[in-house]
Amino acid sequence: MVLVQRPAYKRAMITELGHFALILAFLVAIVQTVVPLIGAARRWNGWMVFAEPAALAQFLLTAFAFGALVWAFTTSDFSLRVVVENSHSAKPMLYKISGTWGNHEGSMLLWVLIVALFGAMAAVFGGGLPPTLKARVLSVQAAIGVAFFAFILFTSNPFDRLAVPPFDGRDLNPLLQDPGLAFHPPFLYLGYVGLSMAFSFAVAALIEGRVDAAWGRWVRPWTLAAWVFLTIGIALGSWWAYYELGWGGFWFWDPVENASFMPWLLAAALLHSAIVVEKREALKSWTILLAIIAFGFSLIGTFIVRSGLLTSVHAFANDPERGVFILFILVIFIGGALTLFAARAQAMEAKGVFGVVSRESALILNNILLAVSCFVVFFGTLWPMVAEMAFDRKLSVGAPFFNAAFTPFMIVLGIVLPVGAMLPWKRGRLGRAAWSLRYAFALAVALAVLIWAMQSGRSALGPVGLFLGAWITFGAIVDLWSRTGRKGSVGRLFRLPGADWGKAVAHTGLGVTMFAIAGLTAWEVEDIRVAQSGQPFEVGQFTLTLQDVRRVQGPNYFSTTADVKVEKDGRFINVLNPEKRDYPVAGMPTTEAAIDYRFLRDLYVVIGDQQADGGWVLRTYIKPLANWIWGGCFLMALGGLLSLSDRRFRVAAGAQKTPPGGVPAE
């Protein structure tokens, strides 16, 4: 094992400097909270613009502290407690790095780094913001930073030393040693913390007492970015669960999953209601409230994961003291913001007037469905605790409840989405929007009926999912096409603004994911058996043969690897290698499923134990449309990015004003 050989005092130096930088960042954040806020109240320009260099300094100092921790992990500095507890010198480099945030202390440092990053980005790119608003936004953002710096320094310091460093570490939980999971937390945090920006804008606007169309336009890119990151983070986590946990489940309604899903639902609602503020100057106070609550759910998520209040498969650090600290942060920020909201919301008078049938009301319906479905998830997640405390009933609320109580909202959302997306602003006619979607509807129904006839007698879930997916997708295409004018043209299609494309692509992604979840649930095939070496067996239209089982040694584990030959109609398809691994340092076995990924289905093989007769337990699943679930998430994220690329946001952010794009010459 080659370690970077350096005099020990130099390595110690970098760690100490990191610790010092973290404390400095804490102090800078305190000053950045106070000075610009006073400056904005007194209209002292020098005090207001102080926020910008402070935000940059805070970010650079935090980045240095984070870098120092990464350094300690990569060089396996076992004088640090977190490194000992979560790393090992023989671990692959990628997981040494990802080990930095694979633990409570490091992940909180990553969290606060992202808070500082967003603050710095607002300082750099917020050129077009009014000076008082900008100062207040940066001040609120710094206040969030202060709370979390204090949390890290006082309850979970990653730079804690051990008096007697051991020779080697205890290794990272092997389940977490995986590329999908290495990047799952950073994306989730970018999403959670991205919502802090919407929160800062909301609180700053409440202090200002002014919300206008421009505010809607400024807050939307941050919300959109947060939502895109959350989408990617959740999709990565779900994908990881699918291939790592060994039976191909992709969503468990676990409290911690719900903790990331609730902010996602609210961020989706928020970015839709911000459109109404931007275009129509209505729904202002609701949008502000939503921004506050969305970040509140991010904090609740952090609280749930770290307090150990609710039992979950990935409970992080079950430390009541930390839980109380986060609860305190939650109460101060959300309570404070809501009080401010109660005092100032009346000032947010709506301007835009619109009819009962209009794009505005469709977006209100969108918000109702998303917010109420989020509430259902919230209520279900907390119910076991409430029931135990209030009614002395110890009970569970699991997947069956959420499937039954949450899914109807998504089905209704799927049905109304294409019609709502077609309605014009201010005043529309339902019949007209519905009429322009008649072919999309007919095609979706035809496809669903066809599949229903083909599957003969299985659950209606698959056809219903296909109908929803096809209806949303074709609806998005019709909507996009209608934007090219009365006689649509392909050339004009590609000159449509990014926001139009983003809308169509993201909605299609939602449809694809809905269809995939329904299809996978309805049409999965499972086979569990004891397979004898060399004896072929049939699963669905495939013939599988267990050829060999070998012992293999990996870098920090031992593996039992099987060779399973897959054929279809006598034609060779693939040899799959499911594994069972044993990590001796962490003292923990894992199963590594072998998956033959295809466009329409995955073939998923897991090896179990050897039986007395010499055969091996083999589980085989045919999982139709599995890739489509994450494909749909990818489309949603892509849609968000396309929308972010829209020129109008950059103009709003203060870039050079350009004349509106010329009329296409055709």
Place this chain on the structure above:
Amino acid sequence: MKRLLVILLLIASPVSAVQPDEILDDPALEARARDISTGLRCLVCRNESIDESNAELARDLRILLRERLVAGDTDQQAVDFIVARYGEYVLLNPTTTGANLLLWLSGPIMLLIAAAVGWRFLRNRSSQQNTASSDSLSTEEQKRLRQILED
């Protein structure tokens, strides 16, 4: 994290989910058993059903459930049998009795409230249309505002 690791260590003996020797010969009965077991919680795990769990206790419960079904219990009787021994906690799908009604009705009630508030707001917005012309922007101003926003 450490506690989680310990728990995983304890339960992750190398058995996994439904084993071939547990599966009943009668496919209809086995299908019922699978269906019920996805709704029963593995008591020593965190939020896993006995159908998915690797724990010994989950295996015991799976076998117990199958024994009840083979003995001729209906689905409800088999579930009641297990609940009588392990308590309500074992049900992943909460009952609709007593206070749990609140849980099940929370979504519909909230939807009704939200819909009522939304509807009132909408009526308000659209009825202002007739009276709003005096103090709101003139069409010329509106047009200019929109132009500024579009750019």
